[in-house]
Amino acid sequence: MRSTRLTVGLTLVLVAAAGWPACILARPPDKETPAMALHDEIQVLNLLGSLWLTQAQLTAMLPLAQEAEQGREVLRKRMDELQTLFMGPGQVLRNALARGDRVEDHMAGSIHLLKRQQEELQTSHEEFEKGLADRMIAVLDDNQKQRLLDYKPCLVPTPDLRDPDRIGSSSPTGDDxxxxxxxxxxxxxxxxxxxxxxxxxxxxxxxxxxxxxxxxxxxxxxxxxxxxxxxxxxxxxxxxxxxxxxxxxxKPPEANRRHRDKETAEGRARHFLLRPCVPKLLQERLHLLTLHQPPQAQVDLGHVQAQVNCKDGKCALNR
Structure with missing residues (x-):
């Protein structure tokens, strides 16, 4: 999941003091390099291309993707605040450890409070993203949901002659x-x-x-x-x-497979459809759709009268 980059980038601080457990302290999230961002866009474009989303679906998904980005920004700001709050007690802790002093209870309490706030922040953000992922999935039809589950992340898509619309790097059964x-x-x-x-x-x-x-x-x-x-x-x-x-x-029975979170519909929606690049890519696809004229209305052949005169045994249809 893309939000994991914001929360997994945490520094582990192990404090060897009697009766005082290890603490996890936040630091600013790692920045994505241009190559990483491009890699993400290509993977998501391959997925979007295989889903064949309608204009209505793209329109419904765009605000959800934008809401996910807004949520990440709130998370970044709060993580920065926790980092700033850590500097004071963290420096006191560092100096005490350097001198070999006993870690005071109030100092331990300050660090533990920051740790607890960080864990609550992470849990809250995960629940927020799960809700968005469920709403994303609700936009898809059953066939698209299955394609989302079957998608194998790739850069250059490998065509599958048995299923030309499928995009991915391995077989539809999931393992070659x-x-x-x-x-x-x-x-x-x-x-x-x-x-x-x-x-x-x-x-x-x-x-x-x-x-x-x-x-x-x-x-x-x-x-x-x-x-x-x-x-x-x-x-x-x-x-x-x-x-x-x-x-x-x-192949072992599929029912026995251990499913990781990202192999569930919700997990894969979080992993692929809530990435930072998704709002831009959805907007691009919506723009492309507006450049194409809508298809002409289909003619109901059941209500079309045949021509009286036929040529070569083939009747033309009145338009």
């Missing part, structure tokens, strides 16, 4: 790992494959366990070994016609 695994397994000579079999399976199971929960790993390992063995035994022609189906057999 099984195909790559099978392709690599077929290229490895028998002796080397047998020597590295256990290492390959161990790494694969570690990755699967990280991203999927509740799987029978022993049964999954057996399935992988069987599928890979079949793939290695196939002729080139057999493999090319079967590799997609074989890859599907290697």
């Amino acid at each position: 790992g099984p195909l790559k695994l099978l392709d690599r397994a077929r290229k490895v000579p028998d002796a080397r494959f047998e020597a590295r079999r256990e290492e390959m399976l161990k790494k694969l199971l570690e990755k699967v366990e990280k991203h999927y929960a509740g799987l029978d790993l022993a049964a999954f390992r057996t399935r992988v070994e069987l599928v890979v063995t079949r793939a290695r035994a196939m002729s080139a022609l057999e493999y090319e016609t079967s590799r997609e189906n074989l890859a599907q057999e290697l």
